[in-house]
Amino acid sequence: MENIIEVKNLRKAYGENVVLEDISFTVGRSEKVVLVGPSGGGKSTLLRCLNRLEDDYSGSVLFEGASVSGAAKEELRKLRQKMGVVFQQFNLFPNMSVLENIMFAPVKLKIDNQIDAKKHGLELLDQVGLAEKADAYPQSLSGGQQQRVAIARALAMRPEVMLFDEPTSALDPEMVGEVLSVMEKLAKEGMTMIIVTHEMSFARDVADKVMFMDKGRIADVGTSEYIFHESTNPRTKEFLAKVMA
């Protein structure tokens, strides 16, 4: 399997506080990697290091063989275009309609012209089940709808990989399903995905690889079968016992 992402010896500290240490892993094309672990374990920070929303770390991050960690400004922007990010808080642009949210970056960055971007945007909205919301403003949508638009917006850049940081944690329980099912569909279509989530049954179903992160380290890693059923790591078992209860 060809590696899209390679992380080597990543270490990140805020002053004295070391939040990531000794992080190395690879992500193959089409692979689904799920990060789980207790709050404060470094999952978000790790995800953010991958596209350098978080800077000033040591070690290296390669994306399709190119160094993200060492990239200059222009190059970094090119790399970021291929890594879609979905945030816990959606972060849709409130000054733009749903369709404008989706079209803005592809048009601005000349990935598509206006006409193609609109066509692609409407297709993506259809895929996330929101075709009729193209002209709505984000504030008028429910959380679940906003998050589906956010996924469509990231997909509009035709990314090679999608990073999700707790995409359902800010949602009312009844809206979690609609977002997870969009993500499941994306997974089936072969998208490479790195997902931070507390939705354990989703993790178990979708993950090719589960990384259990604790205190800034990858404390345990393996197939979902291994992590959820076979691992004898006491911290993994303790964490799972807590969240599955």
Place this chain on the structure above:
Amino acid sequence: MMFNFLEKYYPLFLQGTAQTIIISLIGIAFGILLGFIVVMMRMSRLKVLSGIARVYIAIVRGTPAMIQVMLIYYTLAQFLDIPSIQFLGSTLDRVIPGSIALGINSGAYTAEIFRSGIISIPVGQTEAGISLGLSEQTTMKSIILPQAVRNILPALGNEFISLIKESSVLFYIGVQEVTAQALGIGGTLYNYVPPLIVAAVIYFILTFLLSQLMEFIEKKMGAKYAHIN
């Protein structure tokens, strides 16, 4: 009758009102432009730029507007060769440096208003922008600033209103705006109270109209973000 003098002096009040409006408009325009430049400097990662911006803001906020106006006027008068053409009862070589001084004063306040607007936008907006591969400049210009401007409209309106009132300091450098006219007329009449009351009413009407206009603009801009609240 207390206000009989108006029959004779109303043209001077009209002229003064026009002068006040003009110096305020120039001051506001210049202040916004300067405020925009200063906030970009203030929020720059380059220490020199943000340092200059901080010093400028601190000086303007920490000294009387009257002294600023005089200092700027006498300094500019030395370096700029503005012809002393008559203009609404004053001369351009007073009106222009005076308006610039108002703008330099207002720029510090508008810069701070802009800054509060920009930092009121959640950092997630910037992160979403740059994660899409947009440059920081594009993110600022197309995503952050439009939201920030909308948030600060009320504060900007207040700044315009206080600038109109403070434009009376140009009296000290001989610009014949409303306050100067009222004082001049008061001197002639040996009674300052009636003309000052007239001046106060004129300021009140100007600021009231401006606040109505700002409300209208806010509503209009709000309509674009349909469904908010």
